[in-house]
Amino acid sequence: MNKVSLLIGPVNQLVTAKSIPWRHGDSVIIIEEAGVAVNGHEVIDVGPWREISRRYEGKCRVSAEDSLVTAGLIDPHTHLLFAGSREDELELKLQGTPYEEILKRGGGIYRTVNETVNASDEELRGILLSRLLEVAKYGTTTIEVKSGYGISPKEEIRLLRIINDAAGEALIDVIPTYLIHVPPRNMNRVEYINAVTASLDQAKELAKFIDVFCDDGAFTVNETRAILNEASLRGFKLRLHADEIAYIGCSDLVNEFNLTSLDHLLNMPEQNAKAMALRGSTATLLPATVLSLMSSKRPPVKALKDSGVPIALGSDFSPNTWVLNMQYVMELATYLLGMTPLEVLMASTVNAAYSLGFRDRGILQPGYLANMVIWSIPNYKWLSYELGRNKALMTISRGIILES
Ligand code: NIG
Ligand code: FE
Numbered sequence: 079m080n081k082v083s084l085l086i087g088p089v090n091q092l093v094t095a096k097s098i099p100w101r102h103g104d105s106v107i108i109i110e111e112a113g114v115a116v117n118g119h120e121v122i123d124v125g126p127w128r129e130i131s132r133r134y135e136g137k138c139r140v141s142a143e144d145s146l147v148t149a150g151l152i153d154p155h156t157h158l159l160f161a162g163s164r165e166d167e168l169e170l171k172l173q174g175t176p177y178e179e180i181l182k183r184g185g186g187i188y189r190t191v192n193e194t195v196n197a198s199d200e201e202l203r204g205i206l207l208s209r210l211l212e213v214a215k216y217g218t219t220t221i222e223v224k225s226g227y228g229i230s231p232k233e234e235i236r237l238l239r240i241i242n243d244a245a246g247e248a249l250i251d252v253i254p255t256y257l258i259h260v261p262p263r264n265m266n267r268v269e270y271i272n273a274v275t276a277s278l279d280q281a282k283e284l285a286k287f288i289d290v291f292c293d294d295g296a297f298t299v300n301e302t303r304a305i306l307n308e309a310s311l312r313g314f315k316l317r318l319h320a321d322e323i324a325y326i327g328c329s330d331l332v333n334e335f336n337l338t339s340l341d342h343l344l345n346m347p348e349q350n351a352k353a354m355a356l357r358g359s360t361a362t363l364l365p366a367t368v369l370s371l372m373s374s375k376r377p378p379v380k381a382l383k384d385s386g387v388p389i390a391l392g393s394d395f396s397p398n399t400w401v402l403n404m405q406y407v408m409e410l411a412t413y414l415l416g417m418t419p420l421e422v423l424m425a426s427t428v429n430a431a432y433s434l435g436f437r438d439r440g441i442l443q444p445g446y447l448a449n450m451v452i453w454s455i456p457n458y459k460w461l462s463y464e465l466g467r468n469k470a471l472m473t474i475s476r477g478i479i480l481e482s
Contacts, residue, residue: 080115084477085136086452087113088127089147093423093458094442099360099388099432100424107443108458114147116448119476123444140479142452145471146460148423149442150219150449151404152430155341155362155392157257159206159237160227162193164397177371177398178295178323187227187260190397194227199240206244209395209402210252214480216403217470219250219449222392222434224289226257231277238284250475253434255317256285258305260296271301275308282312286435287338291319292328299327306335315435321345322367332357339433341392344373348381355385360433363425364394365410366401379415389417390433391425405461405469412462419461448477 092112096105113130115123123130167180180186194202206223213221223245225237238254245252258274261267278288288309292302296319306316315338320328322342329340329350340346340354341362354361361382368376382389393399393407401407408426411417417425431440439447452472455464473480 079135080133082115082117082122082134082136084116084138084140084448084474085113085130085134086116086140086142086147086450087130089113089142089145089452091457092124092147092442093420094124094149095424095428095440096443098428098437098440100428101386101388102383102421106420106424112147114442114450116477119448121442121444121446121448124442140452140472142471144454144456146453146455146457147442148451148453148458149427149440149446150451150473150475151217151426152220152434152440153213153218153393153404153426154222154339154390154430154433155364155394156221156223157226157394157396158209158221158223159202159225159241160190160194160397161197161202161205162190162397163400164189167398171372181260181295184263186398188263191227191229194237195233199236202237202240203244206240207247210244210248210250212402213404214250214473214475215470216405216468217451217473218404219451219473219475220253220431220434220436220439221250222253222255222287224255224257225285226259226291229259229262231273235277235280235284238281242284249478249480253287254285255287255289256281257289257291258297259291267301271304274305278308278312278314282314286315287317288314289317289319292326292331293319293322294324294326299331302328302331303334306331310335317341332359338435339390342367343377344368344375346378348378351378351381351385351387354382354387360388360390360429362390362392362430362433363411363415364392364399364407365414366407367394367399368414369410370399376415379417388429388432389421389425390429391422392430392433403468406466409462409465417462419459419463422462423458448474450474
């Protein structure tokens with residue numbers, strides 16, 4: 079008998095992808111009456127419980143007979159760090175004022191920037207840490223966190239430092255992104271982009287990704303190209319907010335850069351799906367924002383699937399889309415975007431890992447990080463079938479039980 083730190087089983091069902099990424103039509107591993115052996119941070123064995131229980135003895139044993147076990151959820155797109163809220167803008171939206179109009183009037187992102195730059199490091203750190211605790215309750219084990227509510231490079235660097243500090247304390251993995259969010263209202267745009275470029279060297283040790291909000295009302299394609307050029311020269315990985323509000327050519331940039339992920343894509347022309355597939359880019363879809371924008375538009379899910387683009391899901395948590403619960407995002411992906419429960423699971427585990435450039439997580443197989451969710455549902459088909467209840471029984475991050 080081998081002694082392991084954590085032995086899980088029997089569980090009713092285990093579902094995982096075989097490799098990263100998962101593409102529409104790829105087979106998956108489904109084990110009924112399963113067991114998982116974990117040692118330290120890593121999964122060391124997975125299989126039928128009758129075999130696993132014969133091979134291993136656990137210092138800690140979790141049995142959850144009627145449950146499902148999957149890889150931990152990964153949220154690859156969040157704006158988790160800001161102060162304040164914008165609940166009164168909901169009423170404006172309900173009266174028919176569009177998102178871009180609120181932004182033009184100095185509301186929206188600009189308003190949150192004001193509140194954020196006036197908050198102290200301590201306040202912001204506290205807000206971020208409490209949100210990180212909350213997401214883990216819903217099964218999130220790795221989360222991307224963007225800066226973006228500082229605007230001035232000095233403030234953006236401050237936010238990135240706060241994200242890095244919180245990452246050091248959090249129980250789940252935090253991936254920092256430097257987001258170039260909106261042009262300042264009181265500065266020449268060319269000068270601003272030069273200032274952003276000048277801050278990239280300093281940002282190098284603080285952020286894995288550079289992201290640009292390329293859209294009507296934010297940055298133009300030319301401005302975005304200039305920023306991405308400088309970022310790629312410095313070795314950043316790149317991601318993009320593209321075609322969210324309107325199509326102004328942003329997703330075409332997939333032909334010019336190695337974009338790890340293109341996100342939103344509500345207005346993306348279908349033909350760009352082929353280019354994304356060729357480049358190996360992920361499509362990170364954010365259905366909660368489809369809802370919060372009250373948009374009738376949808377990303378071209380069928381074209382993305384047919385072209386073999388890996389689809390990931392993210393929460394896009396922000397003052398405009400207040401959702402910390404990835405399970406709700408998964409449910410919306412089924413009911414708003416037509417994704418099956420299996421597609422939704424792949425999109426929020428293995429493909430979300432791919433969207434963040436990871437090869438060590440998102441899969442529940444030997445050699446991968448022991449990030450898992452034990453779900454209080456009997457099989458994966460319940461994942462986006464049952465609405466509105468926290469279905470995570472237990473979240474495990476790097477072999478440690480966080481919530482139960
Ligand atoms: O992804 N699109 C830009 N940024 C966020 C919204 C941020 C905000 O409205 O505060 C998004 O939807
Ligand atoms: Fe976003």
